[in-house]
Amino acid sequence: MRYRVEVEGRDFEIEVDLEGRIWLNDRPLDVDMEQVDGLPQYSLLVDHRSYETVVEGEREGECRLVVAGRPYLARFLDRQRSPAQAVYRHRAEGAAQVLAPLPGLVVEVGVEEGQRVEEGDRVAVLESMKMHLELRAPRSGIVRAVHISPGAEVAQGEVLVIVTPLPQSGGTGNPENS
Incomplete structure (x- = not known):
């Protein structure tokens, strides 16, 4: 291509x-x-x-x-x-972690635990080096953990959000989507 x-x-x-x-x-x-x-x-x-x-x-x-x-x-x-x-796409079958790519300040948290997200949905915004960094869901699934809140300082590599796959049994979790 x-x-x-x-x-x-x-x-x-x-x-x-x-x-x-x-x-x-x-x-x-x-x-x-x-x-x-x-x-x-x-x-x-x-x-x-x-x-x-x-x-x-x-x-x-x-x-x-x-x-x-x-x-x-x-x-x-x-x-x-x-x-x-x-x-950038996440191919793993299990849970996917959204990690801080750089140290920074959490400006926005766009998801909550139990929320359904699609791959590429914005989950948080960090400010680092005077730039806003949009962090996106690496896979479709359910947000299982949110370890940040607005105003929090984060270190590079810190786990911010965890997204697990949708259940295969037809359950969808919380259908709310941002």
Whole structure:
């Protein structure tokens, strides 16, 4: 798949094939990527250079990235879904934790225990490095725990919300959805 991306006023074309090979502006890149502890945080090795990257505030058509401590806004020019969403999705069958990608202050909590959420629903907003970071449900399911409240300070990697899968027996839990 090909994606056109604008970052800081510069356009890039990214191609990702079915084997995970990546090209940037038709130039092949040697990329190795490891997700850190299930967080939207990645350790990247691009052409033998190491980068720590956090994907945050992702929504249709754009996402915020922090690469080597520097924030960037990436806009996807010809697709509504970014290539990062394929990595950001939670594939596990069990409970999914929403973790703080960076230390910060809880600005908003958008869910409560027992609430049904869909993958991608906003569950909280953090303020970190003068940016608001929207944290989203990594899977559809039921919110089983909310460990934060507005105004709370959180550490990087702290568990904020836990979402468990919907029961397979046809039960839906609380049908309320935000």
